[in-house]
Amino acid sequence: MSGDLTSYAELDLDRTRRRGYPEAVYCAGKTPEQVAGIATALRDRAEGVTLFTRAGAEHAEAVLATLPDAFHDPVAGLLAWPPEPPEPTGDRVVVVAAGTSDLPVAREATLTAQYLGRATDLIVDVGVAGLHRILGHVDLLRRARAVVVVAGMDGALPGVVAGLIPAPVVAVPTSVGYGAAFEGLAALLTMLNACAPGVAVVNIDNGYGAGHLAAQITAP
Amino acid sequence: MSGDLTSYAELDLDRTRRRGYPEAVYCAGKTPEQVAGIATALRDRAEGVTLFTRAGAEHAEAVLATLPDAFHDPVAGLLAWPPEPPEPTGDRVVVVAAGTSDLPVAREATLTAQYLGRATDLIVDVGVAGLHRILGHVDLLRRARAVVVVAGMDGALPGVVAGLIPAPVVAVPTSVGYGAAFEGLAALLTMLNACAPGVAVVNIDNGYGAGHLAAQITAP
Amino acid sequence: MSGDLTSYAELDLDRTRRRGYPEAVYCAGKTPEQVAGIATALRDRAEGVTLFTRAGAEHAEAVLATLPDAFHDPVAGLLAWPPEPPEPTGDRVVVVAAGTSDLPVAREATLTAQYLGRATDLIVDVGVAGLHRILGHVDLLRRARAVVVVAGMDGALPGVVAGLIPAPVVAVPTSVGYGAAFEGLAALLTMLNACAPGVAVVNIDNGYGAGHLAAQITAP
Amino acid sequence: MSGDLTSYAELDLDRTRRRGYPEAVYCAGKTPEQVAGIATALRDRAEGVTLFTRAGAEHAEAVLATLPDAFHDPVAGLLAWPPEPPEPTGDRVVVVAAGTSDLPVAREATLTAQYLGRATDLIVDVGVAGLHRILGHVDLLRRARAVVVVAGMDGALPGVVAGLIPAPVVAVPTSVGYGAAFEGLAALLTMLNACAPGVAVVNIDNGYGAGHLAAQITAP
Amino acid sequence: MSGDLTSYAELDLDRTRRRGYPEAVYCAGKTPEQVAGIATALRDRAEGVTLFTRAGAEHAEAVLATLPDAFHDPVAGLLAWPPEPPEPTGDRVVVVAAGTSDLPVAREATLTAQYLGRATDLIVDVGVAGLHRILGHVDLLRRARAVVVVAGMDGALPGVVAGLIPAPVVAVPTSVGYGAAFEGLAALLTMLNACAPGVAVVNIDNGYGAGHLAAQITAP
Amino acid sequence: MSGDLTSYAELDLDRTRRRGYPEAVYCAGKTPEQVAGIATALRDRAEGVTLFTRAGAEHAEAVLATLPDAFHDPVAGLLAWPPEPPEPTGDRVVVVAAGTSDLPVAREATLTAQYLGRATDLIVDVGVAGLHRILGHVDLLRRARAVVVVAGMDGALPGVVAGLIPAPVVAVPTSVGYGAAFEGLAALLTMLNACAPGVAVVNIDNGYGAGHLAAQITAP
Amino acid sequence: MSGDLTSYAELDLDRTRRRGYPEAVYCAGKTPEQVAGIATALRDRAEGVTLFTRAGAEHAEAVLATLPDAFHDPVAGLLAWPPEPPEPTGDRVVVVAAGTSDLPVAREATLTAQYLGRATDLIVDVGVAGLHRILGHVDLLRRARAVVVVAGMDGALPGVVAGLIPAPVVAVPTSVGYGAAFEGLAALLTMLNACAPGVAVVNIDNGYGAGHLAAQITAP
Amino acid sequence: MSGDLTSYAELDLDRTRRRGYPEAVYCAGKTPEQVAGIATALRDRAEGVTLFTRAGAEHAEAVLATLPDAFHDPVAGLLAWPPEPPEPTGDRVVVVAAGTSDLPVAREATLTAQYLGRATDLIVDVGVAGLHRILGHVDLLRRARAVVVVAGMDGALPGVVAGLIPAPVVAVPTSVGYGAAFEGLAALLTMLNACAPGVAVVNIDNGYGAGHLAAQITAP
Ligand SMILES: Nc1ncnc2c1ncn2[C@@H]1O[C@H](COP(=O)(O)O)[C@@H](O)[C@H]1O
Ligand SMILES: Nc1ncnc2c1ncn2[C@@H]1O[C@H](COP(=O)(O)O)[C@@H](O)[C@H]1O
Ligand SMILES: Nc1ncnc2c1ncn2[C@@H]1O[C@H](COP(=O)(O)O)[C@@H](O)[C@H]1O
Ligand SMILES: Nc1ncnc2c1ncn2[C@@H]1O[C@H](COP(=O)(O)O)[C@@H](O)[C@H]1O
Ligand SMILES: [Mg+2]
Ligand SMILES: [Mg+2]
Ligand SMILES: [Mg+2]
Ligand SMILES: [Mg+2]
Ligand SMILES: [Mg+2]
Ligand SMILES: [Mg+2]
Ligand SMILES: [Mg+2]
Ligand SMILES: [Mg+2]
Structure with missing residues (x-):
């Protein structure tokens, strides 16, 4: 074929x-x-x-x-x-992974944004079960022009982050979890219903799409 | 009939x-x-x-x-x-409503717990979109032996509360919201997948069941 | 109460x-x-x-x-x-409604963006069934820094628009349609699976959220 | 057995x-x-x-x-x-695959139509993310009496094609995609809700059924 | 507005x-x-x-x-x-309604086909619960070049008709039924999985789409 | 019409x-x-x-x-x-309603069985929340050749009854309940998965079908 | 363990x-x-x-x-x-498999009925796509006191059989099929919505339950 | 990584x-x-x-x-x-497994409760198909301050247990079963709709969460 x-x-x-x-x-x-x-x-x-x-x-x-x-x-x-990403332009993109298991998708988002021309930061394992962790990063988050938040299971983190900052949050539900997580459906629905406005949802596990969107938002 | x-x-x-x-x-x-x-x-x-x-x-x-x-x-x-609830025994039950629209269900839970013999507190409109609101009540929450958290839309609040306190959280998803809230399904799935352990989920809009469960947990 | x-x-x-x-x-x-x-x-x-x-x-x-x-x-x-929107700052937001029936949601998005400080354009009834209609607006669309696309039924328009322009597309599925449209679910899934990257999905009928997100993306 | x-x-x-x-x-x-x-x-x-x-x-x-x-x-x-398809009669069937990954299903449709007695054309990788690709084939499509369009992910292509031509479009959703594609469900719903009339939907991945239907429509 | x-x-x-x-x-x-x-x-x-x-x-x-x-x-x-349908051309379209309750959708299909230029026949209340009824019409059905079959509840009739005739069957699931009919979903799935090939499915209750498709198939 | x-x-x-x-x-x-x-x-x-x-x-x-x-x-x-049911033949049919709210469906089943020629018994409000109630009727149930059990909410009663008796149980889920009862879906799934074999499930709220089936099973 | x-x-x-x-x-x-x-x-x-x-x-x-x-x-x-089924008593059970692929489940039903004490008949590959096949067996079917019908894909056969005979039909949906068959869900819904009364549905692929139910219905 | x-x-x-x-x-x-x-x-x-x-x-x-x-x-x-659980404090936790196949989840719950400081009892294979089994344990169950009930398939056991005792029941649906069990969804819905109040539901197969919740409820 x-x-x-x-x-x-x-x-x-x-x-x-x-x-x-x-x-x-x-x-x-x-x-x-x-x-x-x-x-x-x-x-x-x-x-x-x-x-x-x-x-x-x-x-x-x-x-x-x-x-x-x-x-x-x-x-x-x-x-x-080619293997070298372009020289970064535009604004920095901050990528947040709620748990360790969300790292593969978070890296896909990070690398995509880098290869489309953005500088990036990556924050890992700061889910809402221990709220002090994400709160400890609020200063960095508040300075960003786009934040990608990757989360499985309850998918609650993007809404929490969105409520704390001026920038749009690109929310990526992941298939991390089991049972009623239904392969990412639970996280997806949570994100679509986030109480805080400013949450842009992409497909489950779609780190590529999230990085692309963040690169567009932060374009020079 | x-x-x-x-x-x-x-x-x-x-x-x-x-x-x-x-x-x-x-x-x-x-x-x-x-x-x-x-x-x-x-x-x-x-x-x-x-x-x-x-x-x-x-x-x-x-x-x-x-x-x-x-x-x-x-x-x-x-x-x-009879119209008078019994003299309270056991531990206090704290009921939390994420938004104003969740009040009817929160009241059903509060009244049920009262008529089953518990003293109750009610905290309203402290959803995760403005996190400082629930954080301002942590002291009260941490002293409770059972907290009922009622939330629609993304249903993220019970997991956030559970991560902050030693007591079990009775989580009540509500049908508040629209679109992909799917009449409370989104909130229900969020709660079942809460990253923080200690979340006891009841049926959508089931304030009665939540108040009953909380009364049992706090029984003398 | x-x-x-x-x-x-x-x-x-x-x-x-x-x-x-x-x-x-x-x-x-x-x-x-x-x-x-x-x-x-x-x-x-x-x-x-x-x-x-x-x-x-x-x-x-x-x-x-x-x-x-x-x-x-x-x-x-x-x-x-107060009734007067603020003086517009930042970049213009273009709002597109796939069909006439999507207008209420499109207006909610337009007005939200205006009251949050953006100038807006509104294009109506340019669904993919008659492709020449949206193609006739490509110049305007390509100049925008954020485009909101509102569509019910098959929800195909946001992906088509995203494939034609550099800016991010905020996609709003609507509950317009019947039968297997399942109150906007079909359009929602279409948008989440758009082949063209750069599609930011919000809740079904959530014109407010879309306008808010677009205002954030185009903030000065 | x-x-x-x-x-x-x-x-x-x-x-x-x-x-x-x-x-x-x-x-x-x-x-x-x-x-x-x-x-x-x-x-x-x-x-x-x-x-x-x-x-x-x-x-x-x-x-x-x-x-x-x-x-x-x-x-x-x-x-x-026997291995030789019959001498073609009736009208030609044009088969379109939105992406490379849809090829196996598109071939099943093509071969079925051939063995049921039709001449066929096959067009590949012309999804809506790059609209100029399908628009480059409109002349061929407009001459057909039946067009089979195979697409996964958002499943938007059949509706777009149907809007451009007089002939019926046999739409085949495929299980290509991930996450909220839900094994072809997203594409299926898109096709059932296509804004353009004239879309005949068959089961997910059912290239055989599509080829059969197209052969019937184009029978002499 | x-x-x-x-x-x-x-x-x-x-x-x-x-x-x-x-x-x-x-x-x-x-x-x-x-x-x-x-x-x-x-x-x-x-x-x-x-x-x-x-x-x-x-x-x-x-x-x-x-x-x-x-x-x-x-x-x-x-x-x-204008109120007068055009002079019929092309082949006749036969429309079949499984039950009396499917009549509104069947009429929508019939009228659409007529106004798009086809002569039509209408057969009513011949569901599979009394198989002799549809079998009594096989001669007429076998002569058609397109048959529209409208059915709710189990949606079994289109597959049965398809198995009896050379022409394609345009299958219209209806929302007739209750409970696990799920507003036409059951009939829709039945039709998509019809064992007999040659079934072209349209949206639930979409008589217009079915009449349009049948008119295209039978075009001169 | x-x-x-x-x-x-x-x-x-x-x-x-x-x-x-x-x-x-x-x-x-x-x-x-x-x-x-x-x-x-x-x-x-x-x-x-x-x-x-x-x-x-x-x-x-x-x-x-x-x-x-x-x-x-x-x-x-x-x-x-005619208004008079036929003289009963065959075996008696026992109909059981789990709750008061299930009575309309239970009566539909009872009357159907009567008009198709069976003698019937009706037992009401014996759901599993108070198990002694159904256990108090075991003797009657064990003598039947067909028992219809009508239940909403959790739909647990038919499986419990089936485990106690030799006769087949015709299980009718009802749309009684709210929230995650999903209009009878929860009860339907419970009944399809009953741990005790011998449960024959019919459509949600289908008292007619249940009475018909029971009449067939108990036919002389 | x-x-x-x-x-x-x-x-x-x-x-x-x-x-x-x-x-x-x-x-x-x-x-x-x-x-x-x-x-x-x-x-x-x-x-x-x-x-x-x-x-x-x-x-x-x-x-x-x-x-x-x-x-x-x-x-x-x-x-x-022990390996020998008991000497048959009661009435014969006829088991029907719609397609060859449904045979494993049909055999499970047949063997279960045999080991619970019934004589059985097995009819294979008589799906509704070629209606003459099941019609050729009507005499046998009409003499039975219980017929088990096993079918995947569209699951249409049990309703067709029920419409032809006096005995109850035990319907077993199977997971045979693909795509929108959704692992047997399509067949399950079809059977629950069968237009002909007298269809007793069991779980997907549950040949054991079907055989058990048929044995109960035909008990001496 | x-x-x-x-x-x-x-x-x-x-x-x-x-x-x-x-x-x-x-x-x-x-x-x-x-x-x-x-x-x-x-x-x-x-x-x-x-x-x-x-x-x-x-x-x-x-x-x-x-x-x-x-x-x-x-x-x-x-x-x-460390490998030794702490010296037990608080009240005993009783864990009940409906079937043998639910044991892995039941053990996860039991061990979690033990390592969080509780003494535990484990009762196995007492599903509702043979009701005398769970009824034989009522005395033990009635003395508990928290009972974990683990069940797959129909998930009926937690509601039955809750109806018999004063203590809250932590209900764990399992993915045990097949077909319309839908990987634990059926059991989950049953438990959420339990007729008896006092049922606290956790995620499918979530023995850890159930043990944690029970430990919290029974904390000294
Ligand atoms: N139309 C809307 N759709 C979604 N969210 C909204 C909408 N309107 C307001 N909100 C958000 O919902 C949150 C809760 O609203 P409230 O119930 O008024 O406290 C508010 O903080 C808003 O940010
Ligand atoms: N990981 C991904 N997830 C979603 N879409 C993608 C991904 N990678 C590429 N795409 C898009 O999918 C489209 C179809 O891809 P292809 O099948 O390679 O023609 C491409 O045009 C990309 O824009
Ligand atoms: N609001 C409610 N939600 C869920 N269950 C309830 C509610 N109110 C009462 N119940 C329970 O439902 C059972 C059935 O009620 P009934 O139909 O009145 O026999 C009662 O035994 C109650 O324990
Ligand atoms: N790939 C396919 N998808 C759907 N239906 C098919 C396919 N191949 C064959 N069929 C039909 O399925 C029916 C059942 O096939 P069988 O199980 O071989 O008796 C046949 O009569 C075919 O018309
Ligand atoms: Mg972690
Ligand atoms: Mg508020
Ligand atoms: Mg229009
Ligand atoms: Mg491609
Ligand atoms: Mg009729
Ligand atoms: Mg009652
Ligand atoms: Mg066959
Ligand atoms: Mg056992």
Whole structure:
């Protein structure tokens, strides 16, 4: 099912012109051969950075065979090429992970924002069960122009953060949890119903989308 | 559909002996005539207080025709007879309502606990969107042996309270909100997934059940 | 159930200091008396504008009895006091309604952004069934720093808009539609799964939240 | 659990007479032995082509042991015997895949339509995130009498295509995506609520059903 | 909320050119004033027939004030103007209603197909509980090039009909039923999972969409 | 929408021959005129008893205008004609209602069984919250050949009864309850998952179906 | 986690006395050691037959080590001891499987009915897509006193069968299917909403429960 | 992804002071390296006992490498350090498991309560299908001040127990069951709708939360 590139992909090479940000390659559901074919095509034609998201081990291998110096973060399932993120412009993006288990998604958001041109901070394990932890970071949070908050289980942290700061909060529900967490549904609903306005919700586990959105909000 | 009492009700008059708390009459779904018939039977036979819950205007009228001096709170949809709650014993129950709109359910919980023999406190409109409000009550909360927290929309408050105090939190999701609040489902899931342990969840809008549970936990 | 203000509300008067935007009063679920009581308290103490959202006819009457010169838009269910929005600062917010039936929510978003200090544009009835309509507005859309897109039924418009512009799209699913629209659930899911990154989703019918978020993104 | 054919299957050999299209064998949930037994029976009795759908590696092996020259597409999980599709009649069927990951389902649709007697075209990776891609194919689409559109994630493409052309669109939601895609549910709901009329929805990932429907619509 | 037409509607007057079928006006969610405004605009500019769907009594009144000779079917909630359907072309469309309660939706489908240019037949109350009823119509059904089957409750009829005939079946789930019918969800899922291929599903209660689709399939 | 009978109904007059039980008329969703038309037709042609189920006040009026001596139970929404149930044959059916609020459905079941030819017993308000109540009826229950158990809220009673007796239990979930009862869904799921085998579940609030099933099981 | 029997099981040895049918051992979720311990205990104390349901390979091994002559059907995941079913009494049970893939569940039902003392018939692959198949068996079906119908995907067959015969139909939805079959939910809802009365629904894939219910209905 | 502790965890070392109970480490979703790093940090700094919950084999290994004498129960997925639970204080906690398959969750609850300082009793396999079993334990249950009831499938046991005793019941739904048990959803809903008041529900399979809550309720 690899074959000619045009038999499986029609790259959106115009995206940088239209949007200012390049297309990213969603690897899940693609064969390693297809990802390799796309990597080859982008190597020759793309301008700016290319991200490969949700890349399993075999996808990563296929990308690295074509673009050997690509950056690879296996925890986040992310590859980037060229490997160096651009010099940061715009405002800083602060990324907050409610728990340790939310780190993979938080890193995906952080790296995405970096490769789209932002400087980032990362705060980890400051969920609402021990409120003093997030309160200890309020000064940093209040200075940000966009804060990404990643949380599973009850998903309560983004609303709490939003109530404390002027900037918009990009909320990422994660599938962390079990039982009535329903693979992130509980956290998703919590975030959509946050009492504090200013919460921008993205898909469950969508660190890429959150980083992208934060980069747009903080664009120069 | 009124007819003979036995054609529509078999009262659980043994409940006080078994459980220490009398049966309550769930009025929703009963005709006013049936509620009146039950009120008559309980007037003659019940020991201790009888609660009529989820009583609409017509139910209340029917009860009051039989038990004219019964206590009636139309906001909570609750009637009690005899009208005087017992002398409080056990520990105090603190009831917290996240928003103004959660008051009817919070009152149902408060009154139930009172009529089952507890002294109560009520704190209103201290949702997580303005965290300083609940933090201003921590001293009172930390002294309680049971706290009922009533919240709609994101339902985040019970988990936040539980993380601050030693006592169990009885969490009541309410149907306050709209859209993806899904009539209280969002708040319910949030509470079931609260990051802080010590959260006891009851049915959506079930102030009666919450007050009952809190009374049991704080029993002498 | 009106009584003393403190028996039903603890206003978050600190919010403007913390966040730069004042608390809004969510009227649904409050009695007209409570809304009137809050209006009175805010008249005497609030700085900046106060919004009353999701106000039915009786809520509006209660507010206007206290604040007779308040602005009132019955379509959006919104009141504002003082009635004059502040002088616009920051970047313009463009609001797009996919269909005529989405107008109430779109107006709520537009008015919220205005009262929080932004200039706004409103584009109506440009759903994807006739793509040339939205394409005819691309120039305006591409110049915005935040676009609010309101859509019911399939909720496809926000993703299409996001794919055409550099700015973030605040997507508001509406309950417009029937059957498998499931009161806005279909549109909500569509928006959360938009193929184009840069879509910030808020609750179903939450024009207030969308306007607030857009105002934050475009803040000076 | 193989045993005598009649102990596990009662083939619908009459289907071609009734409907004009032969029965297909749904392999998922059948043992390889059962599939082999059915293949043997059909080899001896069937008229016209037989399709084996949703065939895993072991099912394919079992079919090929009986019908060694059968056509086999492992990506689509489809086998056909006799291996040559009939000479095309009726109108052409155009199949569109929104993303690369939708290709397996799109191929199942394409091959089914071919084996039921239609000529087909296949267009890949033209999702709404880069609208110029599908717009570049409008001429071809407008000439078709049936277009199959396969899409996961937001499932927005079929409605967009339907709005551009006179022919009916057979919409196939796929399970491509994650989180709130809910295994294809999001795309399914989007398609059922498409703003443009003329969208015929089939089950999630049901390429076979889509190809069959398109073949019926374009029958001579 | 009426005001200038452009403040609430941007009519898709190009649709007949693009698709061969004119835009229809979805009345639910529009004010009578808006519907009247659209009616006026279409009277002056539209070519071909205009349908007003899901029109309540007040919508109908508003249309008839502007287009007094418009056709109006209150059961189907449908108006058409000019009132005479075009001379039928293409193939006949057969519409089948499983039960009497499905008639309003079946009529909406029938009338839509007629106003889009098809001759129609209507068969009523032939659900699967008494199978001989639908079997008594097989000859008529087998001659059709498109059959619309409308069914609520278990939604089993479309799959049964599809198994008997060569033509595609457009299946319309209805909200007829109660309890676990879940407002048409049960019928919808049944139809999406029909064992017989050739079932094209549209939204719950969407008679308009079904009639439109059938008209496209049977176009000359 | 009344018109000729054949324009809206095709009565299943053959059902008694096929099944031994006559067709019942489901009134919800039919106009009173249609119900009247059907009543007239059945008066002239039906053999055995005819039941009209889910009949509102207007439906009842329409039936009684045609069949003035028909039996009418407004609580159960049921009419029967001729008014006298047949002489009972077969085994007795015991119907159990968990709470008073379940009585309308329990009566629908009881009356249906009676009109299909069974003798019945009715036990009311014996839910699991006071277990001694149902245990006090075990002797009667153990002698039955079919027991119908009607319950809302947690729906626990049918499983408890099934565990005590040899006969099959027909379980009817009701929409009694609120919040997470989700209109009977909770009770339905409980019954489908009853730990004790021997529980036959019917639709939520489907007293008619339960009575019919019990009559079949106890047929002579 | 094996240890003493009383540390993990309290066998319901009284069940045969109470109900006439012995307890069955649900193996899923038990360790092989626990199943072995229960098998040992039952070998020494049980009267009548013991069924082990939902037994995987390791469970089966553990049972056979203790009860080497036990009957074992790996397709149905069922073991029985003593291996000989009792001499049949009561009426015959007819079991119908809609498709080949439904066979495992159909066999579980058949074997359960046999071991509880009934003679059985099994009809396979007669789904509604080819209606002549089930119609060819109507004579046999009409003579039964209980028919079990097992079906996945659309789950339409039980309602069709119920409409043809006097006996009750025990309907078993299966998880056969994909996409919007939602692991059997679609079939379950179809069966609960069957237009024909007389359908007794059990849990998805619950062949054991269906066989048990059918045995009770047909008891002598 | 291990690195410095602060890069992935910010331990809530203050929790014992605030709440009286120490933080527990949720292992699912953490890498073994992270768990090991946390174990090291807690060894050096924590006061009181530390629990590691939902620990798989690799997590356990990592903990035991750091804290070789830690207590480990692989069935419950729980580790505790120091290995000796504190001397019991407060009231006894009774834990009840409805079936053998609920044992892992019941043990998690039991061990949690023990390590938080309570004496415990464990009763197993007393589900409502054989009611005499739980009734045989009523004396013990009635003396408790908190009873944890763990149940899957229909989840009916907690409501039955609550109706028999004065103490609150902590109800834990489990994912035991299949089909319409929907991974514990059925049991969860049953418990939330229990007819008997006094049922405190926690998340599906949340033995830890149940043990914690029971320990709080029975605190000295
Ligand atoms: N991890 C991700 N989550 C959601 N969307 C993504 C992700 N990665 C890429 N995308 C978007 O998905 C679209 C479709 O991807 P593709 O299937 O590669 O054509 C791309 O245009 C991206 O903008
Ligand atoms: N508001 C309520 N919410 C939930 N359960 C209730 C409520 N009020 C009463 N109950 C319980 O519901 C049971 C059934 O009530 P009844 O229908 O009156 O027999 C009673 O025994 C009460 O314990
Ligand atoms: N229409 C609205 N939708 C969602 N949240 C709102 C809305 N209006 C106000 N809010 C927020 O809801 C919070 C609670 O409102 P209240 O019940 O008035 O205390 C307020 O602090 C607002 O920030
Ligand atoms: N991939 C598929 N998806 C849906 N239905 C199918 C598929 N393949 C075959 N079918 C239909 O499923 C019916 C049942 O198949 P079988 O289980 O083989 O008897 C056949 O009559 C086919 O029409
Ligand atoms: Mg943590
Ligand atoms: Mg408030
Ligand atoms: Mg429009
Ligand atoms: Mg692509
Ligand atoms: Mg009918
Ligand atoms: Mg009762
Ligand atoms: Mg078959
Ligand atoms: Mg057991």
